Amino acid sequence: MMMNKLTVLFPALSVSNFRRYWITQWIALLGFWLQMTAQQWLVYEMTDSAVLLGLVSAAQFTPSFLFSIGAGLVIDRYSRRKILVVTQFCYILQALALSFLLWSGHASYGWILFLAFFLGSIDAVDMPTRLAFMPELVGGEKLRSAVSLNSANFNIARMIGPAMAAVLMSHMDYGWLFFLNAVSLLPILYMYSVMKVAELPHTSKGNAWEEMKDGLRYARNSRTISGSLLCMAVVSTLILNFGTYGPLFADRVLHQGLTGFGAVLTAIGVGSLAGGLFSATGKGRPDSRVLFYSALLSGFSLMAVSFVSFYWAALFLFALLGLFSIIFMINCNTSIQMASPPSYHGRVMSLYTFVFLGTAPFGSLLVSSAMEIMGTSEGMMAAGAIAAASIFLIGILYRMHRRNG
Numbered sequence: 001m002m003m004n005k006l007t008v009l010f011p012a013l014s015v016s017n018f019r020r021y022w023i024t025q026w027i028a029l030l031g032f033w034l035q036m037t038a039q040q041w042l043v044y045e046m047t048d049s050a051v052l053l054g055l056v057s058a059a060q061f062t063p064s065f066l067f068s069i070g071a072g073l074v075i076d077r078y079s080r081r082k083i084l085v086v087t088q089f090c091y092i093l094q095a096l097a098l099s100f101l102l103w104s105g106h107a108s109y110g111w112i113l114f115l116a117f118f119l120g121s122i123d124a125v126d127m128p129t130r131l132a133f134m135p136e137l138v139g140g141e142k143l144r145s146a147v148s149l150n151s152a153n154f155n156i157a158r159m160i161g162p163a164m165a166a167v168l169m170s171h172m173d174y175g176w177l178f179f180l181n182a183v184s185l186l187p188i189l190y191m192y193s194v195m196k197v198a199e200l201p202h203t204s205k206g207n208a209w210e211e212m213k214d215g216l217r218y219a220r221n222s223r224t225i226s227g228s229l230l231c232m233a234v235v236s237t238l239i240l241n242f243g244t245y246g247p248l249f250a251d252r253v254l255h256q257g258l259t260g261f262g263a264v265l266t267a268i269g270v271g272s273l274a275g276g277l278f279s280a281t282g283k284g285r286p287d288s289r290v291l292f293y294s295a296l297l298s299g300f301s302l303m304a305v306s307f308v309s310f311y312w313a314a315l316f317l318f319a320l321l322g323l324f325s326i327i328f329m330i331n332c333n334t335s336i337q338m339a340s341p342p343s344y345h346g347r348v349m350s351l352y353t354f355v356f357l358g359t360a361p362f363g364s365l366l367v368s369s370a371m372e373i374m375g376t377s378e379g380m381m382a383a384g385a386i387a388a389a390s391i392f393l394i395g396i397l398y399r400m401h402r403r404n405g
Helices: 002-009 016-047 050-077 080-104 109-138 143-169 174-184 186-194 208-221 223-238 242-253 257-280 288-306 311-338 342-356 360-374 376-403
Strands: none
Touching: 016 050, 016 080, 016 109, 016 143, 016 174, 016 186, 016 242, 016 257, 050 080, 050 109, 050 208, 050 242, 050 342, 050 360, 080 109, 080 174, 080 186, 109 143, 109 311, 109 342, 143 174, 143 257, 143 311, 174 186, 208 223, 208 342, 223 288, 223 311, 223 342, 223 360, 223 376, 242 257, 242 360, 242 376, 257 311, 288 311, 288 376, 311 342, 360 376
């Protein structure tokens, strides 16, 4: 009875394969947040530098800039499920490498930088593959619900993971948190290995360069895809750098240290969870106005939080930032997927990954440098203001183009 009610409210849960994926993904995401929180705080302790902390984020996201578009061609040619088996195995190796470096006493900033780049290289293949795999799991009608539930999953883990990490880091070595991340990936690795899905059509193995250009041409000629990608570039570059400005804001403005950093991430997670669950009840094609307004409000929220030093007021504003950001990302992701045919999913979602993660290195360095030069709050205010102005301009250009046909 309860399951029937849930499947009516959240249509994607009616698909048994998606339910198994959703549960095992939540476990893996919990491990991911343990590792990310531990890594960010470890680097901050090692360096006490916003720029060096931003450089780790840059190293993690640079591979998406370098490799994700090429990965799209592979995704459209081969089994997405099998590619995901390989990427989960690589994630386990990366987490174990960090654990053993810490336990052996050989961990250094240079090793963390290298393994962040390795993690980003896996992400450059894994993320677009997972996005392109969603229609194979749930079909087009339930895609928006699936994307929203995945976002809710991510943010449930973001609420719990940093708080768990803060407690665990007070009682055990950092290496154990990376090891726990490796263990958390085993269920989803097994799930991908045994899952049976009806695979959507793949492209023929013709001229690779021509197929890549064809995918880029298709995205450029689609007003929905190109407009959504422009907005994503702005939001990803200037707003979604939570791991860059979170530790500094918690320590230098709120004066709450590690506990404050965990609370900031949890507040963002609470807001994002609310937005994800709200979006998960929807069906069909998203409204482009929601996409633009939520991106604009994300910029305003970052500006607002930069003016606040009171702990609870800041957490409330970070929750609003999480709410508007996730509504934007869900609508952006779903709009792009629904605007592209199955044979283009890999290449188009790789382009989405290129924009979403590939712009992050520049954003991390830009925002962290601004915070070092201008001050923590002033740098965040500038990032939010530039983001809001850019989204407003894109919205005007989008409407003019639409009127002109």
